[in-house]
Amino acid sequence: MDRSTVSRWATRFREGRVTIKYDQKPGRSETSTDEGSVKLVADFLAQNRRATCEEMSQAAGISPTPVFCILTKDLQKRKIYSRWVRH
Numbered sequence: 001m002d003r004s005t006v007s008r009w010a011t012r013f014r015e016g017r018v019t020i021k022y023d024q025k026p027g028r029s030e031t032s033t034d035e036g037s038v039k040l041v042a043d044f045l046a047q048n049r050r051a052t053c054e055e056m057s058q059a060a061g062i063s064p065t066p067v068f069c070i071l072t073k074d075l076q077k078r079k080i081y082s083r084w085v086r087h
Helices: 003-014 037-049 052-058 064-074
Strands: 078-080 083-086
Touching: 037 052, 037 064, 052 064, 064 078
Parallel strands: none
Antiparallel strands: 078 083
């Protein structure tokens, strides 16, 4: 591990930091996986279980990657034979 990295961490802990988790990076928001987006994707999925992530992203107004994360992590779904089913 680089000495400058360890030095930077030590300085942060001396200043009062209590966790080693990374701070949220600027420009990266978690708003695409909020409760409203999860509900939109779940409702769309209830209407059409054969929908693709692209179709759901257009309906929800968010990009396909967060839609995939909502499906797999929040709703615990996976794609089997072109349908989204409970994992």
